[in-house]
Amino acid sequence: MVAELTGATRSAGPRRSLTRRRSATVPGRIGWIVAQAIAMLFVVTTLVFFATQAMPGDVAKVMLGMSATPERVEALRHQLGLDRSLLSQYWHWLSGVLSGDLGTSLASGRPVSQLLGERLVNSATLSLFAVVLILPLSLLIGILAAQFKDSLFDRTFLWSSMVANALADFVVGTLLVALFGTTVFHWFPPVSLIPAEHMPWWHPQALVLPVATLVIGGVMYLSRLIRVSFIDVLNSEYVEMARLKGLGSARILLTHALPNALAPAVPAASLVAAFTVGGVVVVEYLFGYPGIGGLLIDSISNRDLPVIQAVVLVIAAVYYFFNLLADLLHTGKSGERR
Amino acid sequence: MAFALAGPLLAPHDPAKSIALPYATPGDGLPLGADQLGRDVLSRVLAGGFHLAWMAPVAAIAAVALGALVGIAAAFYGGITDTVLMRVMDVLLAFPALLFTLLFVSVIGPKPWLLVVLTAIGMTPGVARVIRGAARPLNDREYVMWSRTVGIPARTILARCFLPNVSSPLLVELGMRLMWSIGILAAISFLGYGIQPPAADWGLMISENRTGLQNMPWAVLAPVACIVLFTIGGNLIAEGSARVIARTEGRG
Amino acid sequence: MSAIEVRGLTIALRDGSPIVKDATFDLEPGQVLGVVGESGSGKSTMSLAMLGYARHGARITAGQVLIDGTDVLALGPRALRRHRGNVVAYVPQDPATALNPALRIGVQLAEVLEGDAKEVDARIREVLGAVGLPSDDAFLHRRPRELSGGQQQRVALAMAVAPRPRLTVLDEPTTGLDVTTQARVLALVARLCADNQMAAIYVSHDLAVIGEVADRVAVMYGGMIVEAGPTKQVVARPAHPYTRALLAAVPSARERMRLTSIPGRAPGVQDTHPGCVFAPRCAFATDECTTGAPSLIELVPGHSARCLRAEELPERPRQSATAPASAVQEAAPGDTPLLRVRDLAAGYRDRQVLFDVSFDVVEGECLAVVGESGSGKTTMSRSLIGLQERWGGTVELGGTPLAPAAARRDPDQRRSMQYIFQNPYGSLNPRATVGDCVAEPLRHFFALGAKAARARVAELLERVELPGHLASRYPAELSGGQRQRVAIARALGCAPTVLICDEVTSALDVSVQAAIVELLRGLLNDGLGMVFVTHNLAVVRSLADSVIVLSEGHVVEHGGTDTVLTEPRHAYTKALLADTLEVSAAG
């Protein structure tokens, strides 16, 4: 009987997957998710570790620069522990991370956690501001476009969002800098100089353009989705029913359509949040913003492995978190439907 | 798109040749002026889409094909296959694109095919997620259940039931990915790891000339406009075909 | 002057093609007007016009809807909004999609009421009580998905009647419900109308339902009211051939009848006819009918029909041929039945749904499985076919035991038992032509070449009475009945010995249902064994040789159709039978 049962599970009901079985209880499910997340981070960092190794050049050569002689490089490699076997280096790094020690930057000799800490606050602020602005703005624009579908506003929106989507962050950023920072208007600082000990929100001016760059990309993408999901909802039977009940259009829009239109948009929003975190690298580079994106670029060009690893770990974790959130919100929703 | 492909033939000057002073303003024989090395902007703009015109669609198609394969397989087999495939996609997503690009470009060199592959791989996870989402409900469709009950081989079910029925999200994805692959390729060029100068390329032009924006806005704005037009064109084509396909679907 | 007067109501698409043409009728307070007609005849469109509403793409182009003298169609947007809900209320066909999934029941109910919170609350509890639902806070805090279909429908009903409207429009409110729930809702509607002096328009494609609830009936065809009159009279003496045809298609739970479907297909909105819209499908049509459009002829006061031969038709007898019961005997002892099921048990995750189901099906036998919604009918048929985890028991096909999972069965077993799904819209791959769909098993099981397959497909389509040219069509271009036939053809292509049909007709109009039932009857005569899952006892009577009755996963009754339906022993079966409506009951 048991054999029959498992047979049935395997072949006839692939959808009733092992995942589902395992996730029968709530703690079990959370455990499974966390296990997957950890496995994923492990794989990512392992890959990053070996990928970085595969890249031409190492930190010793970078540090010695043009005047590196083989002997000097060897000496420095030894000093930095680069001459040990890959596996032992990796194990060293991994055991450090597991015990909460991210290691020491090879290039600067400072603890990675210290390097990261300062910049994490900056990046987090930047992404947070962007995400906090993206959501309501997308909602507003999406709703208006859906409500006035095919109107001038809607068509203008569709076209401009297509243009904005066509342009990568760096182009938008470049144009914004030119327009508001350097050439036409001099309204905002074109570069985000935030002194090391300062909190980024002490310099709201410096945040404007980078946040705007992220926001434009995010809003133009997300509001399209919201628009579509709103149009779907506005065509739904329950909205028709609400009309037939004689409700006012404001009430229909806010009480009836909004919660339902939001449902499909929420996972998308959390994906956008994930993208925003990813997009931070480019934007930070563009605006000279002292965040982890800049740190990543810097450490890649220095081949400063512990720093690269730490930054990737952070970005991947955040990214994965939002992806997971999107997934959970999504399955939660389809679960509701059932 | 035809414009991008045919552009090089129309160019009045050699796009890689300096014929005037840097940032010369538009004038005789230089309708859009000259760029930072004194090359004809018009010729460069005309020539600059060529690479993009084949690389972006190829990358987008490859990404969509691969992503569709993964997404459909994950949705169909479910269970462990699903988990493993999707986690692999997550790993790809979480792997910093910059590092990824830098790694391969520095090992292999900035070969156009490599850029296409990198762009395609970078976009695959996103496609896979979407397609998996679109394909999962198909498991509950009666025609898929029927195929399972009579024992039609998985391969046939995937090809006949799944693939055609995710074709509209697939085309929408294609449109979007085309858009994004242009963005990504332009960004790689912008960072200097893409098409190598002195070849003309829109992304490269933006990056080369962006500091001269005030004196010679054309050198930046023209390629920007081209990227936008190209993208929108590609997107409209994809959306149009999605609509045509959706029509055959009726309300089924 | 009547309370509700509709005059010359015409609704057209933006391009001008009319969906509803010149509809005219009256209604008194407390009266129920039944509107019947095939799918697409314009019932919904017409009834929505009572609220001054037309769906996107359509427009009310002419006519008046007078309610106590006020023309609804002439109201401005504000007045119209006040009017909707308060004066005319609407009950949708499918409350599962028409109730907002995100809002609590209480909120949705309160929305339609005005006045202070206390009054509103009292009224809500009152109407909930009236429709037989609990009115405690816990219930009000539920969301629609936490209710059963019947409960949702009653919530929608409560929502409609709460503001005490003059007129309630009910658009097929019981189509998705099982007989028991349907009976309850119908009784409720009748009571609410009587108690509140509320007029109602009740839309349905089921004449039996209309016969039960309506005082007057309007039969719609091709956007026109082709016959209208007191229900009793229309059912007893139908004046329009279309009404007659509809009546002939309704199966009866009392006696086994040969069902006659209406040949052809209902006209689309764009189809234009110079003559009578029904002429192409009419058994009584004369040359005249194809040229001049008939107008509404009043036969007796209050009963009129739109037919040139309206005067003579009611006099003609309605033939109702009793169908021969197929000559199936109980399997002789020692004979192996086609399908032998013993102690079948199944369930979902940790919940058992099916308990110890046993039965046999012999060659040419149709075994009906009846039971209310949720009784485990689908679960049972899915575990027969191998789509469902089986928890216990055995299933033998032609004497050999079947593995629980379809994937583990051998090809011959998979071929011999075929499954027809309830939903005709989902059972065909929308991206494959009809020909490809039907050819699929031929290629798979018999490795037929393209040409041989094409020939066989044509044969199969013939067998299910579909024109051969449909082979190149896509499912989206077919009607529900046609799709169901394609699904049957595909199953036949496997040369099965046993066919499992899960509610194959419940999504279809009665006339289409009649055609499918007759088609299946033909197959039974060819010696196919059949398990026919349904909640419709009338269909059971028309088709089945034996019946098992499922209640909460247990077989509560098992026997020959006649025995079970005429002398039900189990209380549950009795109740089921009592709730089953009978069109002739009215006549």
Add this chain to the structure above:
Amino acid sequence: ATVSCSPPAEPTASTPGGGSGTLTLGVVGSTKDMLYPYAPQQTISEDALWQNTLDQLTAYAPDGSITYALAESMTPNKSLDVWTVKLRPGVKLHSGKTFGADDVIFSVKSLLTEEGYPFASNLDFVKPDGQKKIDDLTVEFHLKRPFGPFAAAWAYSAFKMIGAGSTKDKVDGTGPFTVKSFSPGAQAVLERFDAYWGTKPGFSTLNVHFFQDQTAITNALRGGQINVAPSVPFSDAKALESAGVKVLKSDSMNVLSLDMRTDIPPFNDNRVREAMKLIADREQIASNAFGGFAKPANDYNGASASCPAPDVPQRAQDLARAKALLAEAGKSDLKVELVTDGAFPGMMELAQLFAQQAGEAGVTVTVRKMDVATLLNKWLEWPFIINITSSPMINAITDHLLPNGGNNAAHFDDPEFKKIAGDLFASGDVGRQCGDIQKLQKIQWERGGNLIAVTSQDLTIHTANVRGLQPDLFGRSAFRYGGVSVG
């Protein structure tokens, strides 16, 4: 660190003249920058820091001549192998101590023994333990071998002096500024050292912001966020000037050279090297790649101001001759890859323009830009690369043109050149040194592995409120603040 909730009070930037105010400098920097001068590399950002916190015994003057700084005099013995260095009296270290012989001995020992400090090879004639303190202000250098251009050697910008007892984390210096805070890759705040011995800056705080790319710096200056920035791209100058930014143009020792490996094909054949040199259209490179801020150069490293140019004709583009030479060498359809990291202004432009010009001679040059680490990974292995030198010939020789030089990307190894160089270093006579330098330059012109097309200017941009910046041959215009004021 504790997080306080309001920004610390900014020093009032608008304090009128009289030596206060803040000057903000923007440079490309990295997280591996440090204050300790005996670092493995010398980046522009570190240079900016060291220049302003530390001093040298001798230094280059802005015009290229060598001046005494912390040293007051340097006198050799007859055989040129013992030099007596007298120190400037009364120089204060930031720690408050007086700078003296002990500090010099400490510094010299540190820099010669510091692991991974590459520039020590320029001082390979000095014994790490050979320095003797004569008195507080006098040190005797005992050399491994006779060495003539002693003062010039110490002027090399890497040889900063630090106070005895300095460590990597805590550096004591004598420079015009003290370090208030420093976070690598982000920002450094320096404060004027009021006991400075030299010309003091006319402002009190120097704020150094480190950027990741040049464009951001230019933008920051346009947005008024920084006051001064060094080495802006040539093509930007015009746009910046028209936007109201001041551009200080200064002649420069910086030369970008296309280094061809003389030890492997195809460039081991001098005909091929010469053909490449003849391909370059130097006028066009000057006008288009360097925006006009360059003069044609002649394939040898520049002289210091004190020596005249060698007697060789100016090379000009001659495609016919180049083709003939290539044909002669059997390399008519030559295909080469030119690598660069594009790290300095003009590099990418030069590469592109040269590739374009080579095309006209039938030579296919593909340009490959790579990141710095990739370039350094195969440093000295690339067959064709854009290199940069920024020192006068006399300092370039060891590094750039002799076999073991860390910067000898061309792998130039010429017996005659080696011999003359040996003579040069062993002589104490400035006239003879100049003669030798001319000979070396001639050899480099004739058969060297360096295509030096132009000598470019160095552009420093600054806001209009910065006054007193001076042109400087060594690209230090942006960092030398003696007498500079803001506001």
